[in-house]
Amino acid sequence: MPDSPSSLPEEVPAGSAPPAHDGLADVSVSEPENSLPGVALADLAPALQAACARAGWQQLMPVQSLALPYLLAGRDIMVQSRTGSGKTGCYLLPMLAALSPELRAPQALVLVPTRELALQVEREAATLFAGTGIDVCAIYGGVGYKKQMDALRAGVQVIVGTPGRVLDHLLRHTLDLGQVRLLVFDEADRMLSIGFYPDMKEIQRYLPDRRHTCLFSATYPPHVLRLAAEFMTEPDMLSLSRREVHVAEVQHLFCEVKPMDKDRALVRLLETENPASAIIFCNTKANVHYVAGVLQGFGYSADGLSADLTQSRREAVLEKVRQGTLQYLVATDVAARGIDIPALSHVFLYEPPEDHESYIHRAGRTGRAGSAGTVISLVDVMQRMELERIARHYKIALTELAAPTDADVAQAASARLMTVLEARYRGLTGLERMRVARYADLARDLARPQEPAPGQAEGEENDNLLLLAMLLDACHQERLREGRFFPDAGPAPEAGGTSGGRAGRGGRSRGRRGSRAEAPASGPAAAQATEGSAAEERPAPRKRRRRSRGRRSGEGRDGAPAAAAPDAGGD
Known part of the structure; x- marks a missing residue:
């Protein structure tokens, strides 16, 4: 295997690709040194062919044809391919061969950056897994917990979720990852740009030592390579580029x-x-x-x-x-x-x-x-x-980029801000949550629709809503100066060799609060991050209540005064 993902594999001319790679005429392909031959739809096992038929696939997409042999062989791999190229099918199809329908526990975890992508992956998985006994559940923020908790209690083999909500369920003890065999990062570059890195590292503590990990990303800048180094062992690199940047370009x-x-x-x-x-x-x-x-x-x-x-x-x-x-x-x-x-x-x-x-x-x-x-x-x-x-x-090669609209900016900023708010709420002690709950009614009143004031133009926001927006903007401004994806500014480490993160459960005895990335927050902005009212939230886990007793003197975690720290996230 290559020593590290930053070592570029040899370039493979499109013309030399196997005949099964339909659609590769204008695609530049880089494969690992110890590459595996690509496959066609007819080469797959009958169960996988049946799943493709259920999804209406007449042939495999190029990235599927090239990546499936590595995934079916259980090799850790990083795949670079543009959005919409068929990456979802790449990691879902091998689950049919790797997961056990008889075991009613999560055996595969797919982490995605947004709730929209989580729902999209859930729909595609439901089609591919229909009639196989393998069930899938999407868990994401912005909605209540009950439906997701009911699905988890019923037993599902595949979890598709945003890092923040997955961590929420882990802390509530409604999700157990002890049986996970496959870990997937989908659109890893987007997850890191939103600020999910601390949550992803926290989730790693709950994962088994032995697992198969694959990572999908449109680009592999240093912060993505760093992520691979911390979650994978000597991963292979497979890159498909259709006139787009890939590794080291x-x-x-x-x-x-x-x-x-x-x-x-x-x-x-x-x-x-x-x-x-x-x-x-x-x-x-x-x-x-x-x-x-x-x-x-x-x-x-x-x-x-x-x-x-x-x-x-x-x-x-x-x-x-x-x-x-x-x-x-x-x-x-x-x-x-x-x-x-x-x-x-x-x-x-x-x-x-x-x-x-x-x-x-x-x-x-x-x-x-x-x-x-x-x-x-x-x-x-x-x-x-x-x-x-x-x-x-x-x-x-120049590529035109459409100028972002105000709606694009609002969506991007809101996604990052939501990770901050939810992470802050997760980091509160029981007493701090009680303090925040005092403002839940005020937050609800501020967000409630109001009758237009005399002379108010159509579409103009009311004063109460702008007050709430002002508090959210203040939180956003507070975080703007922490733009790096990682707390240190050094170069990304090589991904070759065994990652330190493979300690798995071995690090749990030190407690999970050590990597918590947010200081307590209060006020309506924090209350807005809750799922409705404080009554809907469960009390903090027992371990967290015990640990909070040592902070009565006003000290923060690890004995230091409470202070803001790098972003953690939830979707």
Whole structure:
């Protein structure tokens, strides 16, 4: 097996792929060194063929044809393929051969970033597993617990869920993962961008030592490779790219916007892309100061770097970037030359460079040391023509990116904020939950629809709802400065070798509160994260009540004063 996922497998020309790989004519495929031959639908076991027939599949998708042999062989594997390419069928079909219908306990856990994807996977699994005795249950946040708890008590073999709600059920003792044989991360890059990493690490404590793990992601930047290293042992890498970035490549995108809308477009892109860290390049020091001021006004951890700064000031700014305390650096070409920032995920060009060579210099700040990276250029109509000339000159594949809408931004920010609120509520002690419950009625009143006030325009929000939105925005602003996916700013570790996370249950004796990632919160914003009213919530687990006795003096966890810590999540 390869030593690590960052070691790129050999490129396999599409023409050399087995005949079974229909649709691979325009797909670039990278397979492991010890690759397995692909399969066609007719090569599968009868039970798997019957499942495909139930789903109406006439043939296998390319990613299914190539990945199924590894999954059926029980090899840990990371699969890179675009969204909608058939990855769900990849990991569901092998479950028919690996799971036991007679054992009424969860044997496979699929973690997904959103409730919509959880429901989609549940529907596809129900079709594939129909009549086999294998049942599936989707568990996700934003709804009550009763229906999910009833399904878990009845006994299901496959759990599809968002990390936050899965952790909730584990803490309530309504879910036992002791029999899990297969762990799947679907759209791992999206899960990490939302902030689910602490929850995923917490869930790992409940998993058996021996299991088969597979990871699916559209891209493999450093934070995804880090996740693989902590959950998998010497995984194989299978990559399918249809004119898209895959491992250790830089994706070149451009977004066409009006000149006066560039600042708003940049903010929207930062919200939807949620970079771990980024440089925003401008052509003039005036634009550097303007853009840095805009980002700071929105609450981002940002600062400018240009030729008019003193050398000591430049060094101070760069040191903050290297230490991970500054998420966004706005810079000119002159000031940014020679910068080497580890794990830089994104480069934004607020305007195209004045010469062709500068584009390569700017883009080269990301995708270093074999990591993936993304370069996004903001251009108007005339600048787009210049950018396309640069792309032709260097034979760069440019892809147009639609400008995010306000609805896109709201959805992305809300998903991340929900992970924070639910994680904070999970971290409360019994007394703290009682304190929060005092505001449940107020939160309900604020969220209740009201009659329009005299002179209020149609569609305009009422004052009470805006008060609640203000509290949520305050929580969002509090978390903006913690943009990294992981608490440390070092490079992603190699995924080869046995991961430290395989300790499994061995770490439970130390208690699960040690990795808790949120400090207590109170007020209507926290109450809004509950499932209706406080009466609907169960009391904290017995262990948590015992441990809370030592904090009467006001100390936080681990004996330190309570303070905010990196994001944990729930969906």
